[in-house]
Amino acid sequence: MRIGRIEIDRPLCLAPMEDVTDPPYRRLCREEGADLLYTEFAHCEAVTRNVTSECRKLYVDETEHPIGVQLYGSTESTMERATAMAAEAGADFIDLNAGCWVKKIAKRGDGAGLLRDLKKFASVVRAVMRGTSLPVTVKTRLGWDADNIVILDVARIVQDLGVSALTVHLRTRAQGYTGCADWSWIEKIRAACAIPFIANGDIVTPQDAKACLDLGADGVMIGRGAIARPWVFRHMRHYLNTGELLPEPGLNERVEICLRHLAMHAEYRGVPRGIFSFRRNYAGYLKGVPHIAQLRAELMTMESVEPIVARLNRFMEEYREWRDMPTADQGGA
Numbered sequence: 630m631r632i633g634r635i636e637i638d639r640p641l642c643l644a645p646m647e648d649v650t651d652p653p654y655r656r657l658c659r660e661e662g663a664d665l666l667y668t669e670f671a672h673c674e675a676v677t678r679n680v681t682s683e684c685r686k687l688y689v690d691e692t693e694h695p696i697g698v699q700l701y702g703s704t705e706s707t708m709e710r711a712t713a714m715a716a717e718a719g720a721d722f723i724d725l726n727a728g729c730w731v732k733k734i735a736k737r738g739d740g741a742g743l744l745r746d747l748k749k750f751a752s753v754v755r756a757v758m759r760g761t762s763l764p765v766t767v768k769t770r771l772g773w774d775a776d777n778i779v780i781l782d783v784a785r786i787v788q789d790l791g792v793s794a795l796t797v798h799l800r801t802r803a804q805g806y807t808g809c810a811d812w813s814w815i816e817k818i819r820a821a822c823a824i825p826f827i828a829n830g831d832i833v834t835p836q837d838a839k840a841c842l843d844l845g846a847d848g849v850m851i852g853r854g855a856i857a858r859p860w861v862f863r864h865m866r867h868y869l870n871t872g873e874l875l876p877e878p879g880l881n882e883r884v885e886i887c888l889r890h891l892a893m894h895a896e897y898r899g900v901p902r903g904i905f906s907f908r909r910n911y912a913g914y915l916k917g918v919p920h921i922a923q924l925r926a927e928l929m930t931m932e933s934v935e936p937i938v939a940r941l942n943r944f945m946e947e948y949r950e951w952r953d954m955p956t957a958d959q960g961g962a
């Protein structure tokens with residue numbers, strides 16, 4: 630699959646996720662085999678007004694290439710300017726978010742709101758393309774709701790406009806996260822356009838990734854299935870290459886990767902701020918491990934890295950029998 634000068638066979642992509650896929654987590658997922666990274670979405674208006682928290686999202690580290698910077702918005706002139714700023718910040722490509730279902734965003738016409746007016750959608754895509762000479766990609770959903778599924782029209786529009794790749798979360802905006810992603814659309818979308826197509830939605834296991842690729846997707850994007858499970862990319866690639874499933878990591882490996890993440894996160898956010906914002910990750914990394922209630926309660930009170938490392942190492946010593954035992958967790962945060 631090719632996006633501009635980036636060429637990757639059956640890429641495993643880390644989904645853009647606000648408050649999750651910050652630079653340290655992207656780096657960890659890259660180390661664990663994620664082929665393509667995306668930033669958290671940034672709002673074009675806030676970017677062009679130089680709002681620090683939003684401009685910070687454009688930042689990409691040199692170790693992160695290839696990476697797309699994702700923008701959302703629906704005002705053409707602002708999108709064009711924000712795109713130019715994102716391109717200057719070091720993106721390899723710009724991804725337009727046309728799929729966010731959050732009420733206050735979609736209702737005002739941004740994100741999935743663009744799917745209610747495909748002329749407007751095309752005009753926003755053109756504005757993004759005017760803002761940069763980099764490749765432009767689009768991430769969207771099937772449509773506004775079950776009565777307004779427009780994805781095949783969207784696929785033809787983006788192809789005609791010269792968009793470099795299309796990612797589809799295979800649900801409608803109205804579904805949010807309810808029901809199942811409908812993978813039966815993969816074949817229809819594939820048939821409707823010849824540009825690279827990345828399938829997204831409920832891809833959690835290596836077998837899920839293979840099933841979507843076999844149905845005709847050029848790549849797959851993993852969101853919730855990669856939260857506190859960065860190894861999922863390595864497991865998927867191994868399965869695609871060999872047909873062999875790797876065992877779910879045991880306690881030892883989970884703690885080791887949790888501490889790697891903590892160190893990167895604390896370095897990026899600073900201490901103690903980074904220690905506080907990291908707290909939401911313990912439940913995910915320790916999911917399925919017995920006797921963690923007390924441990925988690927203790928970790929929540931700690932304000933620097935060293936006591937956390939010491940406590941987790943002590944926990945592993947106490948539960949030696951669990952060290953290499955695969956946990957019950959099969960993914961999905």
Ligand SMILES: Cc1cc2nc3c(=O)[nH]c(=O)nc-3n(C[C@H](O)[C@H](O)[C@H](O)COP(=O)(O)O)c2cc1C
Nearest residue numbers: 644645646647669670726798830831832851852853
């Ligand atoms: C916490 C969270 C934050 C998200 N933030 C974004 C975002 O910034 N941009 C975006 O395009 N999608 C965002 N999404 C949607 C995901 O990229 C993805 O499309 C969706 O979760 C479906 O994939 P999954 O079933 O693999 O999770 C977010 C999802 C979650 C769970």
